[in-house]
Amino acid sequence: MSQLRRRPLSGFQAAIIVLVVVILVAATLLSRFFFERRRFEMPAGLPPPSSRLVAAGPTQFRLSALAGNVEAFQNGQWYVARAGHLLSSKDVVRTHGGARALLRRGSVEIEVRDNMDLRVDQLEKTTAKLGLLRGGRVSANVGKDDEKLEIDALDTHTTNVGAARFAVSVSPSGNVSVAASEGAARFEAHGKQVLVRKGNESTAFPGAAPSDPEPIPEQLLLSVIWPEDDKTEAASQIRGHASPSSRVRVNGEETPVAPDGTFVAHVQVSAPQTRVHIEAEDISGRQKAVDKILRRPPRAPSLQPSGGRLWNE
Numbered sequence: 001m002s003q004l005r006r007r008p009l010s011g012f013q014a015a016i017i018v019l020v021v022v023i024l025v026a027a028t029l030l031s032r033f034f035f036e037r038r039r040f041e042m043p044a045g046l047p048p049p050s051s052r053l054v055a056a057g058p059t060q061f062r063l064s065a066l067a068g069n070v071e072a073f074q075n076g077q078w079y080v081a082r083a084g085h086l087l088s089s090k091d092v093v094r095t096h097g098g099a100r101a102l103l104r105r106g107s108v109e110i111e112v113r114d115n116m117d118l119r120v121d122q123l124e125k126t127t128a129k130l131g132l133l134r135g136g137r138v139s140a141n142v143g144k145d146d147e148k149l150e151i152d153a154l155d156t157h158t159t160n161v162g163a164a165r166f167a168v169s170v171s172p173s174g175n176v177s178v179a180a181s182e183g184a185a186r187f188e189a190h191g192k193q194v195l196v197r198k199g200n201e202s203t204a205f206p207g208a209a210p211s212d213p214e215p216i217p218e219q220l221l222l223s224v225i226w227p228e229d230d231k232t233e234a235a236s237q238i239r240g241h242a243s244p245s246s247r248v249r250v251n252g253e254e255t256p257v258a259p260d261g262t263f264v265a266h267v268q269v270s271a272p273q274t275r276v277h278i279e280a281e282d283i284s285g286r287q288k289a290v291d292k293i294l295r296r297p298p299r300a301p302s303l304q305p306s307g308g309r310l311w312n313e
Helices: 011-035
Strands: 061-067 070-074 077-080 085-087 092-095 100-105 108-112 116-123 127-134 136-142 148-153 156-170 176-189 192-197 200-204 222-225 235-242 247-250 253-255 262-268 273-281 287-295
Touching (some): 070 085, 136 148, 192 200, 222 287, 253 262, 262 273
Antiparallel strands (some): 061 100, 070 092, 092 116, 100 108, 156 176, 235 262, 247 253
């Protein structure tokens, strides 16, 4: 039997094979670039959670507690943050939906709520300056009189006055509110400065100076005027009233609150009924919610005239 000999590859076939290999390699590299580029290890010098944690330096914050998806921006890259992560000047902490983070440095504790970006702008021995880059509410506790914490949010500036516990909140519509539960905080915007003492709050609306501090209401205000059920329109207008510093959500969507505390929301109501959920949260973290089922009568069937004769002849 004669042995079968393999025919040598032509130049065209070899070129096709080389091209296929190049395409596969390029696809692999692109896949790694787009889908794996955020999977970074912790930066050098940051201890993993399983190792013994070293004490933070005088110019660093420590992420002492985390819940949910929290990231940290350092050295031009985003990292998955872990308990013990150390933050220096110009680093950013980002919390996603449902996440929380607690920062500590000396006697200073800062709680960062979900869906927020908080940047460490400046750190000195007894002074820390932070920038609230993206919405939400941040709570701060300064335990010593000689420590100073500054928080910039939009065009406002807030500083503790001695030992204090205070909160700064930014709504999607640009309202910035400050409230103090212990001690006092100095709140400044557009050339006006107010002293927010224990149990008081102040709000600065976009382009305006802070309001004069007023006592935080003992009970969270939320009143709603519901539309009538016998209407046939699909869109319904819901009006309500809340504290100007509160954040209101209608079926999960943030609704702007006017300086006088009023808000207006538009919802789509379909027959036979639609459930509407409204919740308010004040700057102190208290929450209140109301629910109602809006009903709409079913639409009457539309009768189209027949193009043919009614009776057959």
